[in-house]
Amino acid sequence: MTTELGNSTTTELAVSMVGVSKSYKHFQLQNIDFTVERGTVAGLIGPNGAGKSTTMRILMGLVQPGAGSVSVLDKAISSNDAAAKQDIGYFSDDMRLYKPETLSWHMQLVRSLYRDWDDVYAGQLLDRFGLIPQQAIKGLSHGQRVKAMLLLILARRPKLLILDEPTNGLDPVAKHEVITELMRVVEDESRTILYSSHNTQDVEQISDSITFIDRGRVIASSNRDDFLEKWKCIKLHAPESWTLPSVDGVRLESSHRNLHVLSFNQFRGELPVQLQTPGVVIESVESMTLEEIFVSSVIRGRQEG
């Protein structure tokens, strides 16, 4: 990923995947090139079954890639031993806490395993997440369980957080609490977050980079505001003889009689004027939401591939 804004000469990568592939019977992760700069928040967006979890499991060394190279916090994944994992916090909905025990019991356990566990921070998280340490896990709601798991991960202050759909199924208030806490983490510029969701709204605001994946392939990667500036939707009325102009990145989204809706993924300010051929009347030039951009990217990608 390159940005014109980076004024630091060297960008350190917290995560790097080059040409990573993995084949399963009914699913292939194909040639994934993906990097996350240190000190940033990266959002991985994809529909269900796109390959988000597989990508994250590969980064955690839980799945061995069929091809390609993977490096996490400057270590090749093959040598990613227990010591390296001290610095990584991984969240996934598959993870289970021990139901009969209390949150406090879990906190003591994690504290004994991780050298950087921070008691003061753990206490603040209990407070801000509204969790009661004496409560048994089995009595917690889904939102409380997610927050309890995040507390256990955050309080050991890992350098890299790999969070697989952490906000899935959370109510808006719990989501707000979690996102607020994640932003507090990156106030420290040495900490990095990689965060997946099938919902653009969960990640768009806090992500420095957003990567769309679908059917095991990376289809686009940029930051939110660049996506918004490059993608526009133009509605126009055109005579019967009109044909889709040959402009890079144009797609006809829909037509109703002589009203056509076009999307552009390489929008430039002079484009509307160029489209005004005789008889063409432009009705509007509109911004698209990140969700619309995501959906259009996925559909374009599927039609090309």
Place this chain on the structure above:
Amino acid sequence: MHSWISISLGDPRPLYLQVIEQVKRRVAVGDLPPGTELPSIRELAAGLKVSVITVKRAYLELEREGVIATRQGKGSVVAEKPGLQSSIQESELRDHLKQAASLGLLLGKSKTELQKRIAEVYEQIQKDEK
């Protein structure tokens, strides 16, 4: 925290533009006098719950426009430049007029027609305020 700025995902404009606009407005109305220290990029990002890149881009642009000044290692302050408030107001007005004019152009309106329409809107607002 940082309640002097609020950003909205419902607003179709990029977030960094929303940050720029609101900082400028606070400066233009005098809420942020020249020399006022601004929060660091990461502090403001955490406070607004927007990405670091968003705030960084906004600050770079504000610096380029001379609204803020960044001193190495010391963070950013509102620029101490005479006439800053009025020049921001002036450029805001110019931006709005430019938008109206380009929309007019796109819709094929003539210069005289646009002038007439602006005069009409102006008179309407004066009338409504009475």
